[in-house]
Amino acid sequence: xxxxxxxxxxxxxxxxxxxxxxxxxxxxxxxxxxxxxxxxxxxxxxxxxxxxxxxxxxxxxxxxxxxxxxxxxxxxxxxxxxxxxxxxxxxxxxxxxxxxxxxxxxxxxxxxxxxxxxxxxxxxxxxxxxxxxxxxxxxxxxxxxxxxxxxxxxxxxxxxxxxxxxxxxxxxxxxxxxxxxxxxxxxxxxxxxxxxxxxxxxxxxxxxxxxxxxxxxxxxxxxxxxxxxxxxxxxxxxxxxxxxxxxxxxxxxxxxxxxxxxxxxxxxxxxxxxxxxxxxxxxxxxxxxxxxxxxxxxxxxxxxxxxxxxxxxxxxxxxxxxxxxxxxxxxxxxxxxxxxxxxxxxxxxxxxxxxxxxxxxxxxxxxxxxxxxxxxxxxxxxxxxxxxxxxxxxxxxxxxxxxxxxxxxxxxxxxxxxxxxxxxxxxxxxxxxxxxxxxxxxxxxxxxxxxxxxxxxxxxxxxxxxxxxxxxxxxxxxxxxxxxxxxxxxxxxxxxxxxx
Numbered sequence: 001x002x003x004x005x006x007x008x009x010x011x012x013x014x015x016x017x018x019x020x021x022x023x024x025x026x027x028x029x030x031x032x033x034x035x036x037x038x039x040x041x042x043x044x045x046x047x048x049x050x051x052x053x054x055x056x057x058x059x060x061x062x063x064x065x066x067x068x069x070x071x072x073x074x075x076x077x078x079x080x081x082x083x084x085x086x087x088x089x090x091x092x093x094x095x096x097x098x099x100x101x102x103x104x105x106x107x108x109x110x111x112x113x114x115x116x117x118x119x120x121x122x123x124x125x126x127x128x129x130x131x132x133x134x135x136x137x138x139x140x141x142x143x144x145x146x147x148x149x150x151x152x153x154x155x156x157x158x159x160x161x162x163x164x165x166x167x168x169x170x171x172x173x174x175x176x177x178x179x180x181x182x183x184x185x186x187x188x189x190x191x192x193x194x195x196x197x198x199x200x201x202x203x204x205x206x207x208x209x210x211x212x213x214x215x216x217x218x219x220x221x222x223x224x225x226x227x228x229x230x231x232x233x234x235x236x237x238x239x240x241x242x243x244x245x246x247x248x249x250x251x252x253x254x255x256x257x258x259x260x261x262x263x264x265x266x267x268x269x270x271x272x273x274x275x276x277x278x279x280x281x282x283x284x285x286x287x288x289x290x291x292x293x294x295x296x297x298x299x300x301x302x303x304x305x306x307x308x309x310x311x312x313x314x315x316x317x318x319x320x321x322x323x324x325x326x327x328x329x330x331x332x333x334x335x336x337x338x339x340x341x342x343x344x345x346x347x348x349x350x351x352x353x354x355x356x357x358x359x360x361x362x363x364x365x366x367x368x369x370x371x372x373x374x375x376x377x378x379x380x381x382x383x384x385x386x387x388x389x390x391x392x393x394x395x396x397x398x399x400x401x402x403x404x405x406x407x408x409x410x411x412x413x414x415x416x417x418x419x420x421x422x423x424x425x426x427x428x429x430x431x432x433x434x435x436x437x438x439x440x441x442x443x444x445x446x447x448x449x450x451x452x453x454x455x456x457x458x459x460x461x462x463x464x465x466x467x468x469x470x471x472x473x474x475x476x477x478x479x480x481x482x483x484x485x486x487x488x489x490x491x492x493x494x495x496x497x498x499x500x
Contacts, residue, residue, distance in 0.1 A: 022056060026063055039066035064100035070111045073132045090135045098143055105148035105175050117155040119185050123196045127162045137167045144171040149178040157199045176227050183237035186257040186343050189287030189314050194259040242268035248275045252282035266290040273301050281305050286312025287339045290321050300327040310335035316368050326377045333385040338363060341390035363392040370413035380420045387428040422451045430459040456480040
C-alpha cells in the first residue's frame with residue numbers, strides 16, 4: 001500500500017484513468033456546468049487533485065481560456081504597498097488564466113452588477129480616466145487580439161460608456177465572433193425620453209470606423225476592419241449611433257429595450273438589416289423597433305436567410321412596423337412577446353411611477369394577429385416553432401373562453417393564425433391566456449384538428465426573467481404530446497384552472 005501511494009504521487013506515473021476520459025471530465029466540469037463561475041473554479045480544483053492531473057491541466061490551454069469576473073470592481077480591496085501597483089496585481093487570478101491559456105482564443109464574461117443597486121438614483125457622468133473599471137480592463141485589453149467572445153453586463157450607463165469610449169472603441173479584435181453589451185435595467189423601453197439625457201450623446205458607435213464615417217449619410221454602409229469576423233451581436237439597452245452601423249456579416253442580431261428617442265429610425269434599421277440580409281439567420285427586437293407612425297415604409301426588407309424571429313412590444317404599434325416591413329420567406333421559428341406584461345410591473349414598482357395610460361389601456365393582441373394574417377410577412381406553411389410570451393387575447397384581464405364554431409371564417413384572428421400553420425411542430429405558451437384556445441384547437445377529442453400539433457408546451461414563470469436577476473426564475477413547465485389523451489385531459493383541466 002505504501003508503495004502504491006508513493007507511486008501515485010510520482011509525476012511520471014501513468015494516470016489511473018485514460019487521458020481522454022480525464023480530458024472529458026475537465027471539459028464537462030468547466031464548460032457544461034450551469035454555474036458560470038465553474039468556468040474558472042473547476043480548472044483550479046482539478047489542477048490540485050494530484051500531480052498527474054495538474055500536469056495534464058496545465059498542458060490543456062483551452063481549460064484556462066474562459067475569463068469570468070462578477071461584481072463591481074469598486075468593491076475590490078487594494079493591497080497596501082509603497083510600490084506602484086500594476087493592474088495585474090489587482091486581478092492575480094485573471095492574470096493566471098491569461099498566462100496559462102497561452103495563445104488560445106478567449107471568452108470574456110464581465111458581469112459588473114451589484115444586485116442591491118438602487119435604480120431610482122439618477123446617474124451622473126463620471127466617465128474618464130480613473131474610473132473603477134479601468135484596472136480590470138487594463139489587464140484584459142492587451143489580449144484583445146485573442147478575444148473570441150465578449151460579454152459585458154452593468155447596472156449603469158457610465159460603466160458601459162467607459163468600456164466603449166476608453167477601452168474597446170479602437171481595440172483590434174480580429175478573432176471576435178460574439179459581442180454582447182447589456183445595461184441590466186430595462187425600464188427605458190417604456191419611456192419616451194432617454195435617461196440620463198447627458199449620457200445619450202456620449203455613447204459612440206461600438207466600433208471606430210475607418211475614418212470619414214462621421215459624415216456618413218443615413219443609407220451609406222460604413223466599413224471597418226478592426227472587428228472583421230463578428231457574427232453575433234446582442235445589444236440590450238444600448239443606444240448607438242445607428243447611422244454608423246458597420247457590421248455586415250452577422251448571422252444573429254439582438255436589439256432590445258430602448259427609449260423611443262434612442263431607437264434606430266426606420267431608415268437606420270432598414271440599413272442595418274439590409275446590410276446583413278445575405279447572412280442574417282436570427283433576429284430579436286424587443287422594445288426597440290421604430291415608431292409605426294413613421295410612414296417611410298417604401299418596400300419590404302427581404303431577409304432570405306432568416307430562420308428565427310423574435311418580436312417584443314410594449315405597445316402593439318411597436319410590432320406593426322416590423323410586421324409591415326419584413327419579408328422572411330425561410331422563417332421556421334417565430335416568437336412574439338408582450339414586453340409590458342413581462343417587465344412593466346417590476347419596472348413600475350422599482351421607479352415608483354405611473355406610466356402613461358396610453359400604454360396600458362388594453363393588452364388584447366387580436367389586432368396584431370389580424371395584421372399578421374393580412375400582410376403575411378411570414379411563410380405560414382414553413383413555421384415549425386411558435387412561442388407566445390405574455391401575449392393576451394383578453395385585454396380586460398378576464399379569462400373568458402373563446403367561442404369557436406365549425407366555420408373557419410368565424411374564427412378569431414388568433415385561432416385562424418394557429419390553424420394556418422400546417423408545419424407547426426411545437427407551440428410554446430408562456431404566461432398567456434391562449435391555453436383554452438390551444439387545447440380546443442389541438443387537443444379536442446370531439447374535434448380532431450386538421451393539422452395535428454405534435455408538442456404543446458405550457459410555461460408559467462415569474463415576470464422578471466432569468467438572465468437579468470441572480471436568482472433563477474421559478475418555472476412550471478408541462479408538455480402535452482399529440483395522442484396522449486390522459487395527459488391532454490389533465491393539462492387542459494390545469495390550464496382552465498390556472499390560466500392568467
